[in-house]
Amino acid sequence: MLAMLALIYWQTVIYSTRQTDETIDAEITGLAEQYRQRGLAGLVAVINERSNPERGSSMLYLLTDQRQNPLAGNLSRWPDLEVEKDGWMRFQLSDDGRRKGGPHIAQATSFMLAGGVQLLVGRDLSENTAFRNRIVAALASSGALMLVLGLIGGIVLSRRALARIETINRTSDRIMAGEFDRRIPLKGSGDEFDRLAQNLNAMLDQIERLMAGMRQVTDNIAHDLRSPLGRLRSRIEVALIEPPSTERYRDVLQQTIGEADHLLATFTALLDIAEAEAGSPRAQMTPLDLASFARDLADLYEPVAEEKGLRLTIETGPGPIEIRGDRHMLSRAIANLVENALKYTPAGGTIAIGVTVEGVMARLTVADDGPGIPAEECDRVFDRFYRLEASRTTEGNGLGLSLARAVVRLHGGTITLGDNGPGLVAVVSLPLAPEVT
Amino acid sequence: MKLLVVEDDREAAAFLVKGLKESGHTVDHAADGREGLMLATTERFDAIVLDRMLPGMDGLAIVAALRASENPTPVLILSALDQVDDRVRGLKAGGDDYLTKPYAFSELMARLESLLRRGAGGKTLTTLKVGELEIDLLARTVRRGTVEIELLPREFRLLEYLARNAGHVVTRTMLLEQVWDYHFDPQTNVIDVHISRLRQKIDKGYAKPMLHTVRGAGYCLKAA
Numbered sequence: 180m181l182a183m184l185a186l187i188y189w190q191t192v193i194y195s196t197r198q199t200d201e202t203i204d205a206e207i208t209g210l211a212e213q214y215r216q217r218g219l220a221g222l223v224a225v226i227n228e229r230s231n232p233e234r235g236s237s238m239l240y241l242l243t244d245q246r247q248n249p250l251a252g253n254l255s256r257w258p259d260l261e262v263e264k265d266g267w268m269r270f271q272l273s274d275d276g277r278r279k280g281g282p283h284i285a286q287a288t289s290f291m292l293a294g295g296v297q298l299l300v301g302r303d304l305s306e307n308t309a310f311r312n313r314i315v316a317a318l319a320s321s322g323a324l325m326l327v328l329g330l331i332g333g334i335v336l337s338r339r340a341l342a343r344i345e346t347i348n349r350t351s352d353r354i355m356a357g358e359f360d361r362r363i364p365l366k367g368s369g370d371e372f373d374r375l376a377q378n379l380n381a382m383l384d385q386i387e388r389l390m391a392g393m394r395q396v397t398d399n400i401a402h403d404l405r406s407p408l409g410r411l412r413s414r415i416e417v418a419l420i421e422p423p424s425t426e427r428y429r430d431v432l433q434q435t436i437g438e439a440d441h442l443l444a445t446f447t448a449l450l451d452i453a454e455a456e457a458g459s460p461r462a463q464m465t466p467l468d469l470a471s472f473a474r475d476l477a478d479l480y481e482p483v484a485e486e487k488g489l490r491l492t493i494e495t496g497p498g499p500i501e502i503r504g505d506r507h508m509l510s511r512a513i514a515n516l517v518e519n520a521l522k523y524t525p526a527g528g529t530i531a532i533g534v535t536v537e538g539v540m541a542r543l544t545v546a547d548d549g550p551g552i553p554a555e556e557c558d559r560v561f562d563r564f565y566r567l568e569a570s571r572t573t574e575g576n577g578l579g580l581s582l583a584r585a586v587v588r589l590h591g592g593t594i595t596l597g598d599n600g601p602g603l604v605a606v607v608s609l610p611l612a613p614e615v616t
Numbered sequence: 617m618k619l620l621v622v623e624d625d626r627e628a629a630a631f632l633v634k635g636l637k638e639s640g641h642t643v644d645h646a647a648d649g650r651e652g653l654m655l656a657t658t659e660r661f662d663a664i665v666l667d668r669m670l671p672g673m674d675g676l677a678i679v680a681a682l683r684a685s686e687n688p689t690p691v692l693i694l695s696a697l698d699q700v701d702d703r704v705r706g707l708k709a710g711g712d713d714y715l716t717k718p719y720a721f722s723e724l725m726a727r728l729e730s731l732l733r734r735g736a737g738g739k740t741l742t743t744l745k746v747g748e749l750e751i752d753l754l755a756r757t758v759r760r761g762t763v764e765i766e767l768l769p770r771e772f773r774l775l776e777y778l779a780r781n782a783g784h785v786v787t788r789t790m791l792l793e794q795v796w797d798y799h800f801d802p803q804t805n806v807i808d809v810h811i812s813r814l815r816q817k818i819d820k821g822y823a824k825p826m827l828h829t830v831r832g833a834g835y836c837l838k839a840a
Binding site: 436444447463475478486507510518579 | 704718720770796798799800801802803804805806809810813831832
């Protein structure tokens with residue numbers, strides 16, 4: 180701002196100085212014209228007329244003869260010349276009573292005319308100086324005003340910004356203190372602060388969801404891994420309290436191995452899910468006919484279904500349905516779906532496996548007419564260890580669907596559960612292999 | 617049988633050596649890859665149990681070195697890398713079977729003995745005979761005594777595998793891998809159901825069964 184004010188001042192000074200110069204030049208041109216036309220007498224007359232104090236002009240004139248006696252003009256005597264640069268004389272104008280306000284600076288130039296007559300034409304710079312002073316005053320006051328207003332505005336703005344930041348700070352403090360459901364209040368103005376708050380809130384929501392998921396997993400690990408470990412331990416303990424019996428020991432050890440195997444299987448499943456979710460680089464994607472793949476699985480499980488009094492049907496259409504996939508990973512995933520259907524469908528029911536083509540996707544469905552899953556649970560059952568309350572007592576580790584989803588996603592596909600009216604239908608969509616031409 | 621165990625984990629090795637000795641085998645142990653390779657090349661073993669992660673040398677490199685020197689000793693690879701891909705790499709390198717840690721000792725024994733038998737009888741058979749059971753691998757027919765038994769293709773494959781390992785235990789995992797080529801752990805008793813179907817066909821109506829369940833291990837087909 181200061182620089183701007185200085186620039187304005189400087190420009191003004193240059194302008195007024197140039198104006199002074201031009202005025203004097205014009206005056207000289209005028210006087211020279213008079214002198215040429217009317218001679219010395221004419222010049223004297225014009226000067227006298229122009230230097231009449233009534234006109235209030237700031238121009239200075241002095242015409243002297245060869246002995247420097249004044250002939251005409253409004254200066255009493257030839258000035259004591261002070262400086263002589265750029266062709267101008269600058270001198271102190273003594274106060275001769277007609278002018279107020281102490282000594283003035285004047286600027287003038289002089290000429291030698293014929294017969295030793297000298298002419299001085301100049302201008303009193305007091306007006307210039309006054310003008311300059313007024314500019315300085317105006318600039319100073321407006322500068323001060325701008326400064327004050329700017330300061331006030333700045334303070335108000337920064338206080339508002341700081342207040343919003345402070346709100347965010349307070350909220351995060353409370354969140355850190357354990358109030359995880361707190362959110363940063365929004366002003367509704369949609370400005371940068373609101374957007375920041377929105378993003379932070381969205382991030383907090385995401386973190387809360389993840390934490391809830393983690394808590395669920397940890398709780399379930401506690402339940403699903405601790406209980407069998409506890410059982411295992413008490414079984415061994417009881418066996419040691421009982422009277423020694425090799426037969427009994429064998430029995431207990433056999434059961435212990437069973438428990439340990441179950442625990443190991445759970446851990447393996449957890450690791451496999453984690454690996455599939457991380458996008459396993461070890462997956463061996465090879466061309467795979469989903470139709471014959473499904474027929475093989477149906478062939479494996481058909482006797483199990485029959486044993487349980489269920490009907491297992493397979494419908495794949497005539498031709499092969501080519502996808503790219505890791506047969507072993509996929510077989511595990513789809514086997515989980517079939518085993519779920521086998522587990523939950525009551526005797527007399529039907530399990531239908533089907534493979535169709537829908538656009539660029541191959542669709543494998545496993546449908547049963549069992550009790551199904553409430554619509555609101557259809558997403559949650561994919562969470563690790565998540566199990567419907569009703570099924571907590573049935574066998575299984577609650578990881579089958581998590582693994583199935585992780586594997587299907589690794590193959591670029593989707594898996595959904597839906598109502599089969601009645602029953603449950605699991606739909607796996609996998610991208611068809613690109614046509615080889 | 618004379619076996620070599622190459623395993624750096626001392627406790628795992630001690631447990632393995634003890635188990636194999638109690639099953640009636642002579643066992644040598646090498647604690648690192650170099651010693652293992654040296655023993656394997658200087659002495660004759662009937663089979664080698666080889667850990668993949670060894671100090672000094674990758675287990676697969678040992679197998680590759682043995683096969684390069686035309687040493688045909690069957691090798692069972694042990695690994696903590698539980699992925700089908702690793703299994704494939706292990707078998708490609710010249711291993712004969714692959715087992716992931718942690719494993720059940722009964723599983724290891726069953727697989728090892730299967731390897732030992734394979735090492736013994738290398739000739740291609742067209743007929744398998746177990747007691748009065750006769751399996752024609754070309755015509756894909758089965759007879760028990762004089763009675764022809766109708767089997768579905770998958771039942772035939774199951775019986776064939778059991779017959780090839782007649783008199784020895786085969787585990788459920790081995791059956792799922794060898795007969796169906798699946799490498800997962802079913803949550804249902806799917807193998808048991810297939811076995812009981814097969815049993816219905818080959819044992820029903822006979823005083824002495826041939827297909828036995830070995831508790832905690834698997835199944836065994838033997839002469840009645």
